[in-house]
Amino acid sequence: MTFIKTTEQASNYDHLEKMTVNELLGHINKEDQCVPIAVEKALPQIKALVAQIVNKLKNAGRLFYIGAGTSGRLGILDASECPPTFGVAPEMVIGIIAGGDLAIRNAVEFAEDSTTQGWLDLQFHKITAKDVVIGLAASGTTPYVVSALEACNQHDIITGCVTCNQDSPLAKTSNFPIEVIVGPEFVSGSSRMKAGTAQKLVLNMISTSVMIQLGRVKGNRMVDMQLSNTKLVERAVTMLMQELNIEKEEAQTLIKRHKNVRTALMNYKDGRDK
Template structure:
């Protein structure tokens, strides 16, 4: 199968600068509607990847996301939200971006073209074959990511990829490729749009499903969340009210004592 870079194909929408705000919004919204359907087609690939993620984490490994530009930022976003949401260590899900932390806010020239740096960045975390690495690149052609996965493969470290082109070099370098084909962007080549949305949704699926499988959710509640503000403390109190059928005041006392919804439930039921 020949590799086609759909993410770089010309937009089907022309003369955008001549369109009204309303017209532009309807065009973007119409295109965005295609993303969930593209993901639906990739669900079997996503499921296979998550099974391996859960397997690696259950045996003590870590989940790494690695990417450049928008893809790298999305990986860092997903990784950074796991500790407060699920109460896990910041070292369990780790996001790495080409160009380092500076690149989270700024474009770093040629960072994505560096063949060796991705593997070096992974090595700085003492990566091993208990871990699993998810390479993210809309085009599926980013050298920084591709070579990092190739090096992982040679060291028997499981690899997943998320891209938006079929049969890309990244997919070929991955043991568990995920391909979400969203088609050309509204603005030609602007893969932070539909492709970025697709990547974000897939990353949500990976981290959320994995954390549920690891026992970090009870019913549909985040019982291990870190209560870092008033909103989350109130949410924790409400969880206890509903789960234990106690008053709000008693729930508040339990939460203050145990500082964790799950611990409060366990101790109360004892």
């Protein structure tokens, strides 16, 4: 059976260069609206993978995202936001991109075509069966990613993926595939568009739900966030004011002393700081 990439099929629109800006924006927006619907169809797959990640991370495991190009950058973005948002160690969620850090900003020619480098990049982090690896590739065929997951399977490491083509080699390689089928792109083959949006939505869902399950959110608040700028300090002060029913000055004092919302809450008993 021939594998067909819907992400590479011709756009439903033609003569884009003849469209007005208003027409371009309207058509792009119309296409984008199908993405959350496609993600919704993949919820059972997302749930299955999240359960595996939660189990591993509760037992000192780590989560790895590995991808190339746009997919790799999205993985790095999601991983890099976990420490400041949820207060976890940078080593808990790690993003790896074909071509290394240079590829975050610049295309590295043929980096995604290697069938050995992906596993080497994972080995650099001393990956073990305690960990989970999610391969990111809109096409579902990227050699760097597929071969890395094949090696993980050989070493009893749980694998998942996020792809935008049905029955792709990557999905067939993954223990827990997530397939979000968004169809042809507005600009034919430009998978940074709908496919990239779909991957971003799924990664948001994975990391957020996992961190909530790990106890990194209280109520609906990021009580473990890193207070790395004035905005976040002010947000922390507001959290304490609302949670403890105290005045702003007292909340500011608590934050200066404990430098963390959760710690401040835990040490505030019977109307005073312990």
